[in-house]
Amino acid sequence: MNAGLAPVRPESLAAQVCNALKDAIFAGRLQPGEALRELHLARSMDVSQSTVREALVQLERIGLVVREQNRRTTVTSFTKREVRERLEVRMALEEMAAAKAAVNLTREDLAALEGLADRIERAANRGDHFDYVQADIRFHRVLWQHSGSAVLATTLDQLTTPLFAFLSVLHSAELKDLRTAKPHERLVAAIRSRNEQRIRKEIRAHIQGSYGRFLSSDEETLDEFAAGGIRNVNGRGGSRKRR
Amino acid sequence: MNAGLAPVRPESLAAQVCNALKDAIFAGRLQPGEALRELHLARSMDVSQSTVREALVQLERIGLVVREQNRRTTVTSFTKREVRERLEVRMALEEMAAAKAAVNLTREDLAALEGLADRIERAANRGDHFDYVQADIRFHRVLWQHSGSAVLATTLDQLTTPLFAFLSVLHSAELKDLRTAKPHERLVAAIRSRNEQRIRKEIRAHIQGSYGRFLSSDEETLDEFAAGGIRNVNGRGGSRKRR
DNA sequence: AGAACAAGAATTATCGATAATCGATGGAAC
DNA sequence: GTTCCATCGATTATCGATAATTCTTGTTCT
Numbered sequence: 001m002n003a004g005l006a007p008v009r010p011e012s013l014a015a016q017v018c019n020a021l022k023d024a025i026f027a028g029r030l031q032p033g034e035a036l037r038e039l040h041l042a043r044s045m046d047v048s049q050s051t052v053r054e055a056l057v058q059l060e061r062i063g064l065v066v067r068e069q070n071r072r073t074t075v076t077s078f079t080k081r082e083v084r085e086r087l088e089v090r091m092a093l094e095e096m097a098a099a100k101a102a103v104n105l106t107r108e109d110l111a112a113l114e115g116l117a118d119r120i121e122r123a124a125n126r127g128d129h130f131d132y133v134q135a136d137i138r139f140h141r142v143l144w145q146h147s148g149s150a151v152l153a154t155t156l157d158q159l160t161t162p163l164f165a166f167l168s169v170l171h172s173a174e175l176k177d178l179r180t181a182k183p184h185e186r187l188v189a190a191i192r193s194r195n196e197q198r199i200r201k202e203i204r205a206h207i208q209g210s211y212g213r214f215l216s217s218d219e220e221t222l223d224e225f226a227a228g229g230i231r232n233v234n235g236r237g238g239s240r241k242r243r
Numbered sequence: 244m245n246a247g248l249a250p251v252r253p254e255s256l257a258a259q260v261c262n263a264l265k266d267a268i269f270a271g272r273l274q275p276g277e278a279l280r281e282l283h284l285a286r287s288m289d290v291s292q293s294t295v296r297e298a299l300v301q302l303e304r305i306g307l308v309v310r311e312q313n314r315r316t317t318v319t320s321f322t323k324r325e326v327r328e329r330l331e332v333r334m335a336l337e338e339m340a341a342a343k344a345a346v347n348l349t350r351e352d353l354a355a356l357e358g359l360a361d362r363i364e365r366a367a368n369r370g371d372h373f374d375y376v377q378a379d380i381r382f383h384r385v386l387w388q389h390s391g392s393a394v395l396a397t398t399l400d401q402l403t404t405p406l407f408a409f410l411s412v413l414h415s416a417e418l419k420d421l422r423t424a425k426p427h428e429r430l431v432a433a434i435r436s437r438n439e440q441r442i443r444k445e446i447r448a449h450i451q452g453s454y455g456r457f458l459s460s461d462e463e464t465l466d467e468f469a470a471g472g473i474r475n476v477n478g479r480g481g482s483r484k485r486r
Numbered sequence: 487a488g489a490a491c492a493a494g495a496a497t498t499a500t501c502g503a504t505a506a507t508c509g510a511t512g513g514a515a516c
Numbered sequence: 517g518t519t520c521c522a523t524c525g526a527t528t529a530t531c532g533a534t535a536a537t538t539c540t541t542g543t544t545c546t
Contacts, residue, residue: 048501085394151328291531
């Protein structure tokens with residue numbers, strides 16, 4: 001009787017608020033380090049404080065904001081060190097996921113991946129940083145979801161979502177030239193080959209390529225990096241001291 | 244001026260509720276699959292529903308409960324498959340953490356580890372399942388925290404906490420004989436040797452030893468497994484059907 | 487009996503208001 | 517000038533009440 005209809009279950013208000021904020025963060029309308037005040041958000045989005053609050057807790061779980069007890073909650077701002085740490089763990093798991101996915105992916109899946117790689121390519125050519133990152137996320141999510149391990153998929157998701165967010169603002173802040181060596185195409189080719197070693201190698205190269213510039217720079221926090229020379233919005237962010 | 248006093252910041256009500264529930268889950272007073280009703284908990288713990296609600300969200304983040312939109316929230320009950328998935332990811336990361344920690348651990352740290360290994364040993368001998376698991380957690384946390392990667396530590400924590408919880412109820416349910424081949428002592432010895440391969444090997448052996456019985460059994464969910472033959476509390480739990 | 491439907495009970499989601507906490511500011515005491 | 521203290525505005529934490537949803541049960545109609 002079921003004709004492939006997904007069960008409809010409208011999002012809760014809190015989830016909607018959460019998504020709206022997530023988009024704002026990815027789009028850079030909320031900058032790393034910026035404070036999110038519950039009542040302000042509640043008023044401007046026309047919901048109650050508790051709803052916003054719950055959304056913020058969700059965002060904290062995703063890693064996009066940091067809540068400080070009795071103080072405030074701010075958009076996550078990574079130190080270089082933390083980006084490195086995340087990338088290290090990510091690489092290990094991403095390799096695992098890609099190797100597993102290579103076994104499971106059908107011809108259609110591979111075609112879908114190439115579609116995404118193509119979309120990424122086009123976004124890069126026209127300098128659309130936002131769409132670039134969105135498609136990039138989807139590309140990787142496809143791999144994760146076909147790894148056959150839900151745990152692996154969600155772990156990677158948690159680990160990576162904030163990285164993507166900051167990669168996004170990072171790119172647009174420095175007007176990075178996105179046209180690189182078609183890393184996604186290369187990756188798909190590697191997966192097609194079903195050669196585990198080759199896949200692992202491409203994964204590493206791919207990830208390192210995306211973050212290399214930041215990791216080899218000297219700025220301590222990502223928002224300082226993004227702000228470098230371009231903007232200095234209003235004295236917030238990145239001003240807390242290193243000991 | 245500072246004489247090593249930690250900054251005092253009393254836990255929020257929600258956090259207290261969260262901890263209380265966590266303990267109850269670890270102690271088995273809340274069984275896998277059991278439903279947690281917000282208002283009931285609020286009344287019995289004398290806080291408001293919202294506070295309980297927030298605590299439940301926190302617990303969900305840790306992975307100890309599952310919240311279903313507009314329905315209910317239940318204590319997490321893993322399928323065998325999910326336990327396997329978690330263990331697989333865990334092993335990869337735990338190896339990484341142990342290898343890194345081996346470089347950083349001081350003589351004092353190693354002594355602390357041996358203290359914990361000893362405590363585990365004693366708990367095993369007197370059949371104290373609860374303390375066994377608590378010390379086991381601490382043991383591993385020490386390793387994670389000395390890995391030098393906060394990301395690695397929190398990822399492992401998220402991944403593993405629910406496993407420990409269910410290991411705990413599992414053990415006490417089946418009155419497992421805890422006296423095994425002193426895996427923690429072996430692990431400490433391996434770390435002392437600073438031999439990466441040996442460390443990785445012991446880590447794998449250690450983890451597989453803890454879960455081997457469950458992974459090779461036939462029951463589908465952990466609570467069915469725990470309930471097998473011993474109790475059948477009151478018809479709840481594990482009754483939702485496989486398709 | 488079985489399907490369709492209609493209350494009714496139970497539970498979660500959301501709200502608006504109050505309490506607790508924090509950080510800044512400014513003045514008094516030394 | 518610096519330390520201490522009091523106060524105030526802003527923000528988060530918690531509460532109690534209401535709205536919306538889901539689940540259950542009972543009834544009617546076939």
